[in-house]
Amino acid sequence: MFGFKRVASVAAFSLVLFSGLAFGETVTVRDITGREVQVNVPVERVILGEGRQIYFTAALDTDAPFRRVVGWRDDFKKADLDGYNIYLEKFPEMAKIPAFGGMKDGTFDIEQAVALKPDVIIMNTEAKSATEESDYIEKLAKVGIPLVYIDFREKPIQNTDESMRIIGKLFGKEARAEEFVTFHDEQLARVTDVLAKAGEVDKPVVFMERAGGYSDDCCMSFGDENFGKMVELAGGVNMAKDIIPGTFGTVNPEQIIASNPDQVIVTGSNWELYVPGGKWVGVGPGADSKVAIQKLAALMQRPAFTGIKAVEEGNVHAIWHQFYNSPYQFVAVQQIAKWLHPELFEDLDPDATFKELHDRFLPVAYHSGYFASLKAGL
Structure with missing residues (x-):
């Protein structure tokens, strides 16, 4: 159906978010919705379910924020034109990344996604209903492509730290993710502590x-x-x-x-x-x-x-x-x-x-x- 078969990764075992794991091992990642997903980490080929997910990608892969990105939704340029142009000036290669529509609006092209051979697809939780209704997760699983949910929109104050840690594990950048989380929490405390x-x-x-x-x-x-x-x-x-x-x-x-x-x-x-x-x-x-x-x-x-x-x-x-x-x-x-x-x-x-x-x-x-x-x- 999809014209592409992906060799499944080797045996999985439960993930402890901050355990030391050798490159190329398959782990069980618990995403922000509580789903357990087997992923071979660190991932090298990533599809971003939203172009604005570059906001977190850039914070982890700072020197080369697009090096893992093999496809993304077409919203970054439309929703944040000024930010897009700033990144484009420094990273002109981003203009060549294949773009597609969203799962929520029914314009996501699953065959295109499979052809890009991603190690993982990262989606926002708001796309969950659409992915379930269209059986995207099952279809992707048949060709060995895991989908992981994160959340910076529905409950961002509650889920940002854990989402960053999940992505840090996927990217093999746990320490960098934790550094960001620490900065995030310290800066929030500069407000909440004063008010308290x-x-x-x-x-x-x-x-x-x-x-x-x-x-x-x-x-x-x-x-x-x-x-x-x-x-x-x-x-x-x-x-x-x-x-x-x-x-x-x-x-x-x-x-x-x-x-x-x-x-x-x-x-x-x-x-x-x-x-x-x-x-x-x-x-x-x-x-x-x-x-x-x-x-x-x-x-x-x-x-x-x-x-x-x-x-x-x-x-x-x-x-x-x-x-x-x-x-x-x-x-x-x-x-x-x-x-x-x-x-x-x-x-x-x-x-x-x-x-x-x-x-x-x-x-x-x-x-x-x-x-x-x-x-x-x-």
Whole structure:
């Protein structure tokens, strides 16, 4: 059926994530969903179920982030055009990597994937239902190709550390993964420890708008996960927590007006390839802050936002959308905390944190532009 047979790896044994294993051994990896998957490690040929998974690949294979990548989904360029171009300038070979559609939208080409002879396919948990409905896992298993789930989107605060450790095991980069996890946790603690020490603090009500301006609809947001959870960690109250039952959902304009949030934070990115000339706020690496602020101000002219407290007092901000789907979300928590509690976090510099992450873990230089605010002085 697939025109390709892959010799199965030798006998498997249970994986202890930090046990020392010789190259070429087959181990049983427990992925983020609890599935036990046999994989020959370290993997040398990887298909990324999402192009933006390069965010974690680059943190582990820093010198050559594309050396294992034999195929990937076609979303990196579309969803993060500025970031894509920065990587492309340094690694022009990435333009030649075969790209395909997503499992969730039914455009994943399994025969193309098999022809690329991957040692493993890494998928986000959001693709799980689609892969199960299409029997992709069983079809891939017949030709000896394992599929491993990780998660930086559905429950990123809970699953980022373990996801990085899983990928570190797959890549034979356990020590590097643990170094990243340590940095991640230390930087989160710079917010959570300060808030814990401060005791009772006023927690502003925050409306997180997901991809504001991407379409004319209002308004996508987050429940008690992802950016919603980041708001809570940063010392705020997520307005949509009790409105949206899952990770993602929609809040109607009347709910925003009635809640009268103290702060509004809009996620954005350069989506010129998705919505050319759109009203989205193009924050991200190297973004023009003046343009971002202009577009952010324009979004606040919509009926859902006119007259609410956040707009009246200028507590309206934009933040890079891709924090929601990467192991870098601790930078977002720091910035949100600084917006919500400027006195407590006067000395915290999220830009410096993100630059340190780039200097220590990533192969490209840091470019500011990930945040914008209507608040004077920010």
